[in-house]
Amino acid sequence: MSATPNPIGLPILSLLIFGPLAAVLVALLIRSDRWLRWWTLLATSAAAVGSLPLYFAFDTSTPDFQFLEDASWIPALHIRYTLGLDGISLLLVLLTTLIMPLCVLASWRYITHRVREFMICLLIMETAMVGVFCALDAILFFVFWEAMLIPMSLLIGVWGGPRKVYAALKFFIYTMAGSVFLLVALIALRLQTGSFNIPGMMGYPYSPGFQCWVFLACAISFAIKVPMFPFHTWLPAAHVEAPTAGSVLLASILLKMGTYGFLRFCLPITPYATHLFMPYMVGLSLAAVLYGGFTALAQSDLKKLVAYSSVGHMGFATLGIFALNVAGLEGALLQMINHGVTTGALFIVVGIIYERLHTRDLDRTAGLGKHMPVFTAFLGVFALSSLAFPGTNSFIGEFLVLTGGFAYSKSVVLWAAPGVVLAAAYMLRTLQKIAYGGTRNPDHSGLADLSLREMVTLAPLLVFVFWIGLHPQPFTRVMHASVQRLLEHSSHASAFALVPPH
């Protein structure tokens, strides 16, 4: 793996990772809640602006990792501090830094007690999330992976709803249980290859049995994170109980870590096992698409509905990943970004409803459109995006995924298409209920429409919905080289070449 020199000159990835942590130190000294909010908003916005040079300085022609930083960390265990970005992780880092200021804005009035601790949790989460996407050393990756568990559990467990402790514990233990297997797999890989360097683990001739075990161990961890069916039940619980910012972070970023893990570990490092388990993973993805759709249709709690819709959308992403062709992989990556934008926006919208009505029940929110037209306009756009309406971002992603799936097997589209229809069904039903309701809607005449702060929170997401939907080239062009390299690593030929003859 050759190193492309860092065109920016500064160790920008380390700055992005540890900048929020430095902001935490300042936040510890601030007394006033108002100043804390503004400080956190400033820090996260600075990170968002500071991450833009990554996009502009990114060299799209090479699949190599860029903005490399390498230093010795724990020499005794051969653990190094290695950071780098390629086309796959660039967009995820940008998504993370963009979503964070919106989370702060969405929590402006929502969080009223222990504001300092809340903001500190958000900033630590940003450190951990950006770290996961940038880490190129397996243990560094794992440290960041585990590091975001605690702030997330706190976000759910302290500022959450009625069953917050149950949800926080479930989230924590479920994810931790999976990551234990991941750690074992990483250590096993280190024992085979001699280093924890992730790119170095790719292309190594592992035995097929070893590959299978490593794949299964990694896959368990990532499948819980994604979440794939049937490991998904922590998600509705966590989303329902989490505060708005927590739900947004969970949906927009944390779920992407699971698919990112598949792309970074399972596909390039264990190609033989990937090919072996491909039909099962595709099957589970399709099950997630359909199951997520069905269960979402049955929900009357808005957050649970969006949570189950996430299961369905991430099913498309994993479907694209395990179709193992260019269309599928690019569609999956794009779908990850789209889901981050759209579902994050939907959770912010639900949070807006909750702040006004203190309920998320669909029947009690019926007919809001009459008194909150601007809000309903935003909800309408994001609902259309969620059901992959042409012209919105999800359409491009799902179309690419279905194209890739079709190339893998024709029956994929046969099973995935009803999922698309179900998505339309539950999303339109929700939109119809909230916007118009029926003939006996509850009285919403006293409600105020969106404030400037709320509009500023939703506006960037609206822009991205249409930008990606109508002109996706700026987003897809950074992926091409890395996706090609990924496919080379995980191609059929290389899979069998890696396996020593036995």
Add this chain to the structure above:
Amino acid sequence: MNEFWLHPALVLILGGLLLPLVPARLRKPYLLLIPALAFARAMLMPRGVFGEVHFLEWVLVFGRVDALSSVFGYIMGLMCLISTLYALHVEENGQHIAAWLYAGGALGAIYAGDYLTLFLFWEVMALSSVFLVWFRRGPESLAAGFRYLLVHTAGGLSLLAGIVLHCKAGGHGWSFDALDVHHPTLAAYLILGGFLLNAAVPPLHAWLPDAYGEGTFNGSVFLCAFTTKTAVYALCRGFPGMEILVPLGVIMALYGVVYAVLENDCRRLLAYHIISQVGYMVAGVGLGTQMAINGACAHAFAHILYKGLLFMGCGAVLHMTGESKFTELGGLYKKMPLTFVFTLIGGLSISAFPLFSGFVSKSMIVQAGFDQHLLWAGFLLNLASVGTFLHTGLKVPYFIWFGKNQCKTATWERAAEPPWNMNAAMAVAAVLCVGIGCYTPYLYQMLPYPVDYHPYSSYHVSETLQLLLFTAVGFFLLIKKLEPEPTISLDMDWFYRKGARAFYWLARRPLQFVDTCVGEGYRLAGLIPLMFSARGAGQFDNRIIDGFVDGFAGAVAAFGRRLRRVQRGQMQESLSLSFAVVALLLVGFLIIFTRVAR
């Protein structure tokens, strides 16, 4: 070419979209600034081809600026400015936005270099202008607007079908130039149909009086200027010299005049008269010679101004009194003298009085007809002039401002001079009408072909004065017969209005029944099982998967609780227990190890 070229339509469209954000104090200056900027841009644009945009597989040309499009662009920009001045006091933003989008659409169509761009702006015009009818909010406005929209959508469909057939299937390419008028294809006829509908050529004309009579007082001023003249431009560009247009134009001229004489509503009268005047322009296009095309352009230029002026005058009457029917008006010269003067100037212009604009423009077409030895066309168009003077030059001013005062008391109380901006707009238009008539080079320099025509010949002046004088004599002799009656004239729209009712019955009874059956079947066979299985999936998730997960967690917790009781806090017990467990493990390990080693 990827450089940015400022389209005057863009100024209007963006200006309109930003209007709601303008603070109240700056609103009136802003309302005048935007059309002024658009007009200045249209006036100062250099000739050439600009604004090419590559979209998918096509090259869209937004800025084809030559002599023909410049003259139309000039007058439309100017009219947009005058009309906005006229409507300056209107508070509702929507009306201004709709009007500017409409004018912007017209400008976009004028400067379009290819069929796709033309079609885009064609539809923008149709969709935005319907709001100028709907904003009247009268009892008939909604229906009139819908009829207008449906008719224009049908016309747009014909145009699109023609475009696709001509450009894609016919392989002629997408640029908007003259079609082969001597061997017209089906595609050419479809395109022609679309243009003729917008030009309100009978039998496709009934939408015009229907909608223009029902528009807002300021909206109709916009409406009268743009749609029909854009269609005239399109005909000039696409079908110059198409022979069938000559008889069509002549029939139009007479048809409009006849129906206008019968009208009771002053604005509907003016609307029918648009049909008549556009007939001159269509006939000019059909004649196809340079003078005829010049005449069509000049007449369009003059027509936009004086028709706008007339609509402004009658719109002022409508705005101030609330009435537009002759049977409800009369004797208003005492109350609205300035409006009367301006409307009279408009009436004299339209009648082609010497020293007014109509005199120098209409006659070009008639002369071109005589030059081509189409004597019947020339004489019939002159006959239409008689009717024109009769109703617009004489009937309108007489029965509104003079004649028997048939105003109700409430109407009379309300009548007064309109606000300053309306009078100012009318004054500007009036000055231009006179100015064009007196100083011909102003207009003639803008025409597409070099002009070799001198309207002020003694023959022409005396012929015109004779026609007008005898028409006036005839009017006053037959004035009893020409008195307005509160009648409705049946026109071609009877067919589709009645037909629409039949279609509506068909949709409401048999089709609705079938749809209801399908809907019920869908609900019983589809929706109910779907929701049932969805709820089942939800329960599966809750009870079974979560039951397993939570149950497992609960079991572990229960086991832990039981194990905890083993610790009773006594050191000796804990130590002995741990030593015992370790001893058991070691013994077991030794047994297994020795067995394996053997």
